[in-house]
Amino acid sequence: MSIADRIKISKRIAEELNEGQVVNLGVGIPTLIPDYLGNKQLYMQSENGLLGMGPTPVDEEINMDLISASKQPITMEAGASLFDSSNSFAMIRGGHIDVAVLGVLQVDQTGEIANWAVPGETILGVGGAMDLVAGAKKIIIATMQTAKDGKAKLVKKLTLPSSGVRKADMVVTEHAVFTFDEGHMRLVEIISDVSIEQLIELTDAEFTYSEETITSN
Amino acid sequence: MRRSGFNGILHTNFITNERGTSMEKLIEKSEYLHYINDNDTLLVGGFGLSGTPLTLIDELADSSKKGLTIVSNNLGEAGKGLGKLLLSKNIKKAKGSYFTSNRDAVKAWSDGELEIELIPQGTLAEAVRCGGAGIGGFYTKTAVGTKLAEGKDVKVIDGETYILEKAIKGDVSLIKAMKADTLGNLIYDHTGRNFNAVMATAGKIVIAEVDEIVEAGSFSPQEVETPHVYVDYIVMNKYVKKGGKYVEHS
Numbered sequence: 319m320s321i322a323d324r325i326k327i328s329k330r331i332a333e334e335l336n337e338g339q340v341v342n343l344g345v346g347i348p349t350l351i352p353d354y355l356g357n358k359q360l361y362m363q364s365e366n367g368l369l370g371m372g373p374t375p376v377d378e379e380i381n382m383d384l385i386s387a388s389k390q391p392i393t394m395e396a397g398a399s400l401f402d403s404s405n406s407f408a409m410i411r412g413g414h415i416d417v418a419v420l421g422v423l424q425v426d427q428t429g430e431i432a433n434w435a436v437p438g439e440t441i442l443g444v445g446g447a448m449d450l451v452a453g454a455k456k457i458i459i460a461t462m463q464t465a466k467d468g469k470a471k472l473v474k475k476l477t478l479p480s481s482g483v484r485k486a487d488m489v490v491t492e493h494a495v496f497t498f499d500e501g502h503m504r505l506v507e508i509i510s511d512v513s514i515e516q517l518i519e520l521t522d523a524e525f526t527y528s529e530e531t532i533t534s535n
Numbered sequence: 536m537r538r539s540g541f542n543g544i545l546h547t548n549f550i551t552n553e554r555g556t557s558m559e560k561l562i563e564k565s566e567y568l569h570y571i572n573d574n575d576t577l578l579v580g581g582f583g584l585s586g587t588p589l590t591l592i593d594e595l596a597d598s599s600k601k602g603l604t605i606v607s608n609n610l611g612e613a614g615k616g617l618g619k620l621l622l623s624k625n626i627k628k629a630k631g632s633y634f635t636s637n638r639d640a641v642k643a644w645s646d647g648e649l650e651i652e653l654i655p656q657g658t659l660a661e662a663v664r665c666g667g668a669g670i671g672g673f674y675t676k677t678a679v680g681t682k683l684a685e686g687k688d689v690k691v692i693d694g695e696t697y698i699l700e701k702a703i704k705g706d707v708s709l710i711k712a713m714k715a716d717t718l719g720n721l722i723y724d725h726t727g728r729n730f731n732a733v734m735a736t737a738g739k740i741v742i743a744e745v746d747e748i749v750e751a752g753s754f755s756p757q758e759v760e761t762p763h764v765y766v767d768y769i770v771m772n773k774y775v776k777k778g779g780k781y782v783e784h785s
Contacts, residue, residue: 365656366582367726380779382585383713383727389583391779400725402732402760403582403608404664407657411677435682436635442644442651443635444683449657452676483680483696 323492327460329354330490330509331419334458339416340369342450344433345388347460348419361395363415365446367406370398387446410446411453418454420447420486422461424473427523429485429498431459432478441479451482463491463520470522472496472503493517496525505531558717558748560769564590567742567770568598571707574627575600578663578705578738579607579617580731583636586723587616588711588744589781590773595709596623604628606663606703608656608730610640621649630703632656653683658700660733665702667736667765672701708738711772712761715745716753719763728760735765742768746776 324347332354335341342363343351352362352373362371365387372393375384380391394400401409409415424432431451435441451457461471472489489496494517495507505527508517514532571577581587592611595603596619603620608631611617618637620626628650634640643649654662655677665673674697678684688699710731712721721743723731735741743766774781 364726366585366729381725381776382780383724385583385585385726387582389585394725400728402728403656403660403730404733407660411657411661411675439635440641440645441682442641442653443633444653444655445633446656448655448681448683449677452679453657479682480680482676482678484676 323462324350325354326492326509327462327490330495331458331460332356332358334488334490335360335417340414342410342415342418342454344418344420344447344450344460346421348421349388351419363406363409364392365403365406365410365450367401367403368392368394368398369401369409370395372398407446407449410449413453413455415450415454417456417458418450419458419460420450422459422471422486423465423478424471424476425459425461425486425489425523426473426476427503427525428501429487429503430476430483431457431481431486432476433481435479437478448482451484457484457486457488459486459489461489461491463493463517470520472521472523472525474522474524493520502526507531558769560715560719560766561748562768562770564594564770564773567591567768568594568600570740570742570768571595571598571600571603573600574602574604575706576604576606576704578703578708578734579605580708580710580729580734581611581616582608582726582729584611584616586711586727586729586731587611588709588742588770589616591709591711591742591744591770592616592620593773595625596620598625600625602627604630606630606659606705606734608659609633610637613637613639624648628652630654630659632659655683659703660730662700662703663730663733663737666704667733670702672699674698675700703737705734705738706740708734708741709744710735710741710761711744713745714747714749714754715743715766715769716749716751716763718751719743719766719769720751720754720759721745721761721763721766722754722758723760732761735761740767741765742770744770744772746772 328350422433503525630652713724
């Protein structure tokens with residue numbers, strides 16, 4: 319997956335985030351989003367116990383006890399707060415996080431997510447994925463349209479283990495933006511030079527679209 | 536609060552500061568092993584290597600304690616933190632949320648040398664919180680409809696589906712704080728608090744590794760993150776923090 323594609327996805331998701339929101343960013347593509355927020359003030363939550371996560375510190379300020387959930391050194395913004403893991407997940411599970419941006423292995427056409435069990439690998443890690451899926455007010459998926467083997471990641475039905483019954487609200491890929499309405503996937507925007515026919519080819523999931531969506535791109 | 540039936544020699548060493556205040560809970564790092572039995576369940580604080588009681592783990596890795604069940608978010612990293620305890624074969628089972636990043640844990644599991652119980656991170660934190668708070672279990676939305684909910688009781692409350700998760704308690708908690716005062720009140724370093732604060736409440740015996748001990752009253756009551764009632768013993772960290780990382784004393 320090219321860095322240009324990752325940046326494109328990050329920029330598009332940055333547009334969806336609003337001033338003042340509390341946001342939890344997952345590993346992978348979502349970690350690029352803070353670079354594209356412009357002047358918007360958001361509050362980044364890190365599930366290991368921080369609200370108000372700031373950018374990477376200079377070397378002299380690195381502290382192994384001030385890290386993100388991806389275990390990278392971070393800083394704190396003015397007004398940040400620190401708390402323990404149970405409080406952090408009370409915040410997540412209790413619906414106090416406005417938006418969670420998550421990477422996925424698959425998402426199905428109803429918005430059901432698979433993002434914890436890597437295909438072909440032993441299932442030994444879930445982290446906070448299921449808590450975020452269950453509890454965030456809005457879930458935006460950041461993903462490439464296809465996996466490394468070329469298979470569609472937007473599928474009719476999950477073939478990998480589900481992360482929960484709660485559905486995603488939006489999917490942003492390097493080609494398109496999709497939303498979900500009552501369990502149905504809808505194309506709202508094409509953001510690359512693919513044709514609608516090519517997009518359908520790259521997408522196993524069935525989605526609806528309007529003539530207007532296609533012609534506006 | 537201290538376990539009955541302990542046959543070892545009780546510690547007698549106190550530290551005394553310039554004003555003559557003693558620290559009764561302070562013990563030598565090797566001494567805490569008296570409180571750990573084979574097949575115990577240990578609750579260990581930390582997130583990766585952050586907020587991890589490295590000194591306590593080193594002692595345990597050098598010991599002959601066997602069959603331990605470790606409840607911790609991760610098993611450290613390969614060869615580091617709890618990863619060291621895995622290589623020294625003290626661990627029978629690990630309960631936590633994320634082991635994939637420690638390749639040794641993945642290998643030990645696939646070789647049949649390590650049992651693993653995977654628990655969502657928030658469920659782990661809440662289960663230990665309940666364990667320390669006298670609550671038997673709780674209903675959560677997390678993991679409903681997934682493999683991790685298999686075999687668990689399901690309940691619909693006000694139209695939403697939840698699963699029952701039981702509380703987690705331990706025989707001994709091993710935690711890491713930045714500072715203790717002479718009573719054993721603790722404060723943590725930034726996100727080093729992570730699981731330590733809940734682990735401190737849910738072990739029958741709680742041993743805290745700290746970087747520094749200060750006199751009671753040195754930090755404000757408002758700053759105390761773990762009140763001393765939870766803490767049985769204090770062990771001094773043998774490592775010092777330099778350049779943001781713990782290194783051996785030079």
